[in-house]
Amino acid sequence: MVIRDEDSQPSGARKPRVSAKGEQTRARLLAAARALLAGDGEVPFTTRNVAALGGVTHGMCHYHFQTRTDLIVAVVEAIRPEWITPLEEAVAQPGSFAERAERVVGLLVQPEAGDLDRLHSALHWFALNDERVRESLAAEYLRWRECFVALFQVLADERGGGFDPRALGEAAAAGTDGLAAIQSLDANIDPAPVVRALILGLAAGATAP
């Protein structure tokens, strides 16, 4: 049973046993929370409004998520497979720095899917006003940045050092974050030359004689 539990929840802490119906209810609440967070703000983000949008009683919502902070933190963790996991895989798969960098560039020039830009904006705002959300979101951004640090570590290993892969990785991560924020305001921006400058331009600068 322990092995079964761990198999079905490879990336998170173990949760209390919940029935299949309970899992469905939890998923509906998470989807409703995500929709409300990515919405236009006309409906305030409260457990009551999330329950209503998910078609669940407020009492049942409270059973799964006691506070709105619990709901926001759960959304932060739920979007990881769309947001961070593809980047982790692009960096971790075998290859030279040049090969991994091309995979990363290919991933980053694609527009953010669906509601992710609106979600990120709302989550950032809540993070500045709620310490638990801040901690949770900061941990995700750290994971995101570590992908870029790992990428530039590959370059440092190839070249035998000579530069600080952490500074370059943090710079590239900050750049792709900022680019996504600017693109959400201005659809005319072509991300490709900017992403290439951030990944390949920083690499060229680091390894210049």
Add this chain to the structure above:
Amino acid sequence: MVIRDEDSQPSGARKPRVSAKGEQTRARLLAAARALLAGDGEVPFTTRNVAALGGVTHGMCHYHFQTRTDLIVAVVEAIRPEWITPLEEAVAQPGSFAERAERVVGLLVQPEAGDLDRLHSALHWFALNDERVRESLAAEYLRWRECFVALFQVLADERGGGFDPRALGEAAAAGTDGLAAIQSLDANIDPAPVVRALILGLAAGATAP
């Protein structure tokens, strides 16, 4: 009189004549709007709540700002002297690329003053939900990015070309934006090596043989 007017409003379009008392009321409303935008969201951002916080009647608020969008757009323009003007000056003042880059790095490694990070987060969120706010904020970010493009243009002129100053400028601008967002979530980040990588590292990559 015309000269006097232009002297007192060097950077903006000429506004209709408003009495000194009217200017004071407008300034109080702007300060209240800024405080409410940078607040914790417990008080919804409405013209009524801005008027109450500014100690002004709702009718008088409506005289100066007809909608909450008018208030938000006015705040976007009002923070330009704290946010963008210092960067414009650091780039525009005479000097080689290396001298201007050092001025820009010196400016960017300082923490954002006071409530600017909270304001930016709130303004970004409103921009995704209000087309006029989006246009206004996108125009400010364009000004911000053009500073970096101008900086890398100085480098291109020094070197006689050979790279695209726009891509590098956009990359550096996106990086410093993203860095500010990440710093607002994680106070442990040292901005100095990241800013140096973004300005000097990108320059080194561009001019590498």
